[in-house]
Amino acid sequence: MKKAYIFPGQGSQFVGMGRDLYEQHDEAKKLFDKANEILGFNITDIMFSGTDEELKQTKVTQPAIFLHSVAQAAVAKDFAPDMMAGHSLGEFSALVASKVLNFEDGLRLVSKRALAMQAACEANPSTMAAILGLDDAKVEEICASIADQIVVPANYNCPGQLVISGSNKGIEIACEKVKEAGAKRALPLPVGGAFHSPLMKPAEEELAKAIESTTFSQGICPIYQNVDAQPHTDPTEIKQNLIKQLTAPVRWTQSVQQMVADGATDFIECGPGKVLQGLVKKIDRNAEVSSVE
Numbered sequence: 001m002k003k004a005y006i007f008p009g010q011g012s013q014f015v016g017m018g019r020d021l022y023e024q025h026d027e028a029k030k031l032f033d034k035a036n037e038i039l040g041f042n043i044t045d046i047m048f049s050g051t052d053e054e055l056k057q058t059k060v061t062q063p064a065i066f067l068h069s070v071a072q073a074a075v076a077k078d079f080a081p082d083m084m085a086g087h088s089l090g091e092f093s094a095l096v097a098s099k100v101l102n103f104e105d106g107l108r109l110v111s112k113r114a115l116a117m118q119a120a121c122e123a124n125p126s127t128m129a130a131i132l133g134l135d136d137a138k139v140e141e142i143c144a145s146i147a148d149q150i151v152v153p154a155n156y157n158c159p160g161q162l163v164i165s166g167s168n169k170g171i172e173i174a175c176e177k178v179k180e181a182g183a184k185r186a187l188p189l190p191v192g193g194a195f196h197s198p199l200m201k202p203a204e205e206e207l208a209k210a211i212e213s214t215t216f217s218q219g220i221c222p223i224y225q226n227v228d229a230q231p232h233t234d235p236t237e238i239k240q241n242l243i244k245q246l247t248a249p250v251r252w253t254q255s256v257q258q259m260v261a262d263g264a265t266d267f268i269e270c271g272p273g274k275v276l277q278g279l280v281k282k283i284d285r286n287a288e289v290s291s292v293e
Contacts, residue, residue, distance in 0.1 A: 002082040004264040005097065005292070006280070007069045007090035009250075010062060010191075012273035013055050018068045019048045021075065028071040031103060035067050038107050043067065058121075058192055062089050062114035063107060069093035069271030070103060076270065076292045083231060083264060085224040085255050087276060088155070088196070089113075091245065097270065098219035100238060105214050112210050116203035117246070121193025123202065128154060128165045128191050129175050133184030136162050136253075142177045146170055154196035156253040158282035163189070165197035196249050204246040211243055229254035231262065256283045268292050 021028040022044065036042050046054045047064050055061060069086075070093050073079060079097075086094035089110065096106035131139050136153070139162045143151045149170030155163035164174055171194075175186035193199065216239050222231035225241040229251040232238050256267075256279070267280045270292040277289035 001265045002263040003080065003266045003268060004259045005073070005079075005081040005084045005094070005268050005270050006276045007084070007086035007093035007097070008065060008269065008271045008273055008276050009086070009088035009090045010058075010065065010195075012271060012275050013061050013065055014272060015047075015050060015052060015055055017047050017064065017272045018044070018071065021068070021071045022048070025071075025075040028075050031071045031074060032067065034103070035063065035107055038104060039063060039111060058118045059111070059114045062110050062117075065089060065272060066093050066096075066107065066110045070096045070106065072292050073097035073270050079292075081221045083222050083224060083259055083262065085252075085259065086226075087252055088226065088245070088250050090271065090276075091223070091226055091242065093271060094223055095216075095219070095238070095242075098221055098223060100216050100219040100223065100235065101214070109207070109210055109214060113203070113207050113246070116206040117195065117200065118192065119206075120200050120203040124167075124193065124199045126150075126165070126167050126194035126197070126199050127171050128163055128189045128194060129171050130157075130161065130163050130185075130187045130189060131175075131178050131183050132187070133160050134162070134178055134181060135160075138181055139164065139178060139183075142174055142181060145177070146173050149173065150194070150198055152197050153249050154194075155250045157250075158253055158279045161279075161282070165194040166199070167194070196246065198247055200246040204243060207246060208243045211239055224255045224259055226250045226252070226255065229258050231258070252279060253283055256280055256287075260284050260287065266290070
């Protein structure tokens with residue numbers, strides 16, 4: 001019986017997140033206070049009692065989810081992972097929880113990532129859409145068929161749920177085409193831009209410099225990374241995969257399948273919400289899912 005700890009990405013945030021950790025655990029409180037200091041603004045005020053709109057800003061959302069996830073891992077009972085994975089942003093939380101990165105460096109990278117992604121979104125107005133009830137291969141084929149526009153698969157969330165990413169026009173055309181091909185739904189997502197697509201190249205280049213100059217160590221267990229859904233322990237490989245992550249798709253379905261193939265039976269979500277537990281169940285009905293205690 002192997003335990004896989006999984007860490008959520010953007011979209012899992014909610015007002016009030018982390019307040020219980022802050023009030024009940026000294027170790028968590030220290031991390032929250034340190035985060036306010038590093039970020040130069042009181043992220044805890046927004047997390048605990050801000051508005052949905054304030055929390056939705058990319059520069060706030062990403063550090064907030066990271067902070068909540070890492071603090072929860074730090075105070076978790078019986079924290080003994082055999083393997084880990086994080087969905088998009090969650091990969092940074094996993095790297096800190098597995099001791100590949102220290103907390104301060106992890107938070108600085110997440111903050112830089114958020115700001116670089118925000119800038120890339122502003123430079124190239126773009127968007128994403130969730131395609132439900134259509135075979136992955138068919139969605140890939142439709143994306144590839146759209147000439148003169150950038151449209152790519154971005155998040156392989158679970159069978160029958162693939163998020164696509166690209167230019168506004170490209171996503172509009174793709175949504176029409178997938179519906180014609182029999183998709184149950186094509187839902188435009190309320191996001192700032194085309195994450196995990198070539199339109200994030202400027203953000204990738206900026207983040208690459210920061211990642212290259214940050215120390216990565218040997219972690220306590222393998223990390224199944226988004227870009228190839230394979231387990232990694234080598235710090236140099238982990239760095240390279242993390243750099244590619246912004247423009248490459250998140251292979252979540254494949255990551256969970258690979259973890260199951262490698263013996264994972266229990267998937268424990270560490271961070272706000274239960275989004276990943278739902279996805280794991282759709283990928284493998286036999287998997288046990290829970291939230292961290």
